[in-house]
Amino acid sequence: MKARIGLGIAACAVHCLGHPLGPSNISGEDVILRDVAIIGGGSSGTHAAIRLKDHNQTVVVIERDGELGGHVRTYTANSGIRVNYGVSNFQNYSVVREFFSRFDIPLVQYVQPGDTDVYVDFSTGQPVPNGTLPVPDFTAYLTEVAKYPYLGQSWELLPDPVPEDLLLPFGEFVEKYNLQDVAFTIAQFAIGNGNVFEQTTIYVLKAVDYDYVQGIVYGQGVAPETYDTQSLFNKALVELGSDVLLSSTVYNASRSTAGVELVVKTPTGRKVVKAKKLLVTAPPLVGNLQPLGLDKKETDIFSKFQSHGFYTGLLNNTSLTPGARYYSADPNANATYDVPNLPDLQFIWATKDPDVYWAWYSSPTDVPEEKVKSDIITRFKDLAPGSNPEFIAYANDSPSTVGVSADEIRDGFYNDLLSLQGYKNTWYTGSTWVSDHSAELWNYTEYELLPKLM
Ligand SMILES: Cc1cc2nc3c(=O)[nH]c(=O)nc-3n(C[C@H](O)[C@H](O)[C@H](O)COP(=O)(O)OP(=O)(O)OC[C@H]3O[C@@H](n4cnc5c(N)ncnc54)[C@H](O)[C@@H]3O)c2cc1C
Numbered sequence: 001m002k003a004r005i006g007l008g009i010a011a012c013a014v015h016c017l018g019h020p021l022g023p024s025n026i027s028g029e030d031v032i033l034r035d036v037a038i039i040g041g042g043s044s045g046t047h048a049a050i051r052l053k054d055h056n057q058t059v060v061v062i063e064r065d066g067e068l069g070g071h072v073r074t075y076t077a078n079s080g081i082r083v084n085y086g087v088s089n090f091q092n093y094s095v096v097r098e099f100f101s102r103f104d105i106p107l108v109q110y111v112q113p114g115d116t117d118v119y120v121d122f123s124t125g126q127p128v129p130n131g132t133l134p135v136p137d138f139t140a141y142l143t144e145v146a147k148y149p150y151l152g153q154s155w156e157l158l159p160d161p162v163p164e165d166l167l168l169p170f171g172e173f174v175e176k177y178n179l180q181d182v183a184f185t186i187a188q189f190a191i192g193n194g195n196v197f198e199q200t201t202i203y204v205l206k207a208v209d210y211d212y213v214q215g216i217v218y219g220q221g222v223a224p225e226t227y228d229t230q231s232l233f234n235k236a237l238v239e240l241g242s243d244v245l246l247s248s249t250v251y252n253a254s255r256s257t258a259g260v261e262l263v264v265k266t267p268t269g270r271k272v273v274k275a276k277k278l279l280v281t282a283p284p285l286v287g288n289l290q291p292l293g294l295d296k297k298e299t300d301i302f303s304k305f306q307s308h309g310f311y312t313g314l315l316n317n318t319s320l321t322p323g324a325r326y327y328s329a330d331p332n333a334n335a336t337y338d339v340p341n342l343p344d345l346q347f348i349w350a351t352k353d354p355d356v357y358w359a360w361y362s363s364p365t366d367v368p369e370e371k372v373k374s375d376i377i378t379r380f381k382d383l384a385p386g387s388n389p390e391f392i393a394y395a396n397d398s399p400s401t402v403g404v405s406a407d408e409i410r411d412g413f414y415n416d417l418l419s420l421q422g423y424k425n426t427w428y429t430g431s432t433w434v435s436d437h438s439a440e441l442w443n444y445t446e447y448e449l450l451p452k453l454m
Contacts, residue, residue, distance in 0.1 A: 077356050145210045262278070311361045
């Protein structure tokens with residue numbers, strides 16, 4: 001375990017000088033003083049940074065990757081067309097309209113690229129016979145989901161006791177409420193939840209909540225006019241300028257009621273960040289947050305989290321049908337509602353570029369990149385024998401759906417988790433804390449988090 005750099009900002013000024021991991025050899029300009037330090041410059045971290053600045057707070061964002069955006073990813077194809085292989089549409093909330101408009105990016109109604117849905121047994125490359133899959137009607141599903149209006153919000157609104165229906169494995173929820181006709185489609189929408197019928201219902205319903213269905217099924221979602229989602233984060237990066245440390249990670253920290261001090265490894269050397277408050281938006285897994293010097297209370301809570309594997313990529317040279325979206329369906333009797341067992345490639349989408357296809361692969365547990373890629377290539381070749389598909393972009397979006405068991409939820413896990421908000425001047429947001437939709441994350445920041453942080 002790494003040595004700690006001090007007991008807090010005030011104490012550190014005296015005790016850390018000369019400490020082997022302390023800031024003794026760091027020059028004045030490498031010490032960054034801010035109101036709020038933010039770890040993670042994805043959707044929630046970038047939005048929070050901009051909104052804090054709008055409220056005259058000083059910030060610094062520490063982001064592991066070489067650009068802002070996290071799960072937002074846009075690739076420039078040979079044609080020059082910008083192709084998303086990450087976040088691509090948003091619920092039409094005022095926070096979304098305001099955030100895009102702040103960067104002069106017009107929004108349009110989101111229409112998913114492609115024009116034909118094809119259901120294929122990926123193990124044979126053959127289309128499943130017409131009528132194998134029921135036609136989905138979301139009416140009954142929406143009636144159920146509407147009973148839980150807090151799904152798109154933070155866990156703070158979860159009732160006590162938690163409704164038992166929300167703690168069922170999702171397969172039992174489907175049976176109980178006769179939702180078989182939408183089960184296959186929900187398995188696609190809730191990708192990243194492992195084998196969805198074994199997943200605890202509340203996580204599936206949070207992924208496929210009321211507003212999500214309105215957006216994706218009933219056409220109420222929005223996207224930037226160019227469909228280039230990354231453009232928002234590139235503009236945010238320009239505005240934040242030196243307030244962002246890209247390709248950077250914290251490797252030591254002290255946190256207390258006096259403030260936080262972080263030692264950050266950056267491409268231009270080590271920097272010390274001293275901030276009044278810390279906002280963590282990176283996934284709160286023990287391995288990821290260990291450099292913050294987690295204490296027993298924090299470790300006990302975060303170590304209960306489990307997560308799933310989720311991977312996406314763009315491929316060309318596919319010889320697939322232009323405009324087609326291919327969904328993996330397993331007509332064998334042992335597959336629940338024709339949904340194939342994971343890990344596997346779940347579906348392939350056409351993109352704005354006719355030569356580029358977007359592959360979505362998910363797994364109950366982590367899968368090495370080599371296996372994900374080879375599984376995907378095999379499936380593409382089965383769909384178009386003789387083709388020679390190639391990856392032009394790849395992303396590991398794990399850990400996905402960071403959550404806990406139904407028993408832990410029943411026993412009050414989320415009360416324990418929320419007791420960490422503000423503990424040692426450390427605050428949290430991000431998909432684990434709110435929901436895995438950017439619009440809902442931004443709503444949370446705007447109306448719940450900012451008042452607490454300022
Ligand atoms: C393929 C895909 C498509 C999606 N499509 C949509 C969509 O269309 N609409 C929608 O609303 N949602 C979509 N989502 C859900 C998406 O996850 C959320 O909308 C949102 O982006 C989550 O934001 P976040 O800030 O919690 O996480 P992220 O965006 O993942 O940001 C977390 C950031 O923390 C950084 N980080 C992690 N660990 C560290 C560390 N130790 N130190 C420093 N930085 C660290 C990561 O690099 C990342 O930039 C999609 C997700 C995926 C994977």
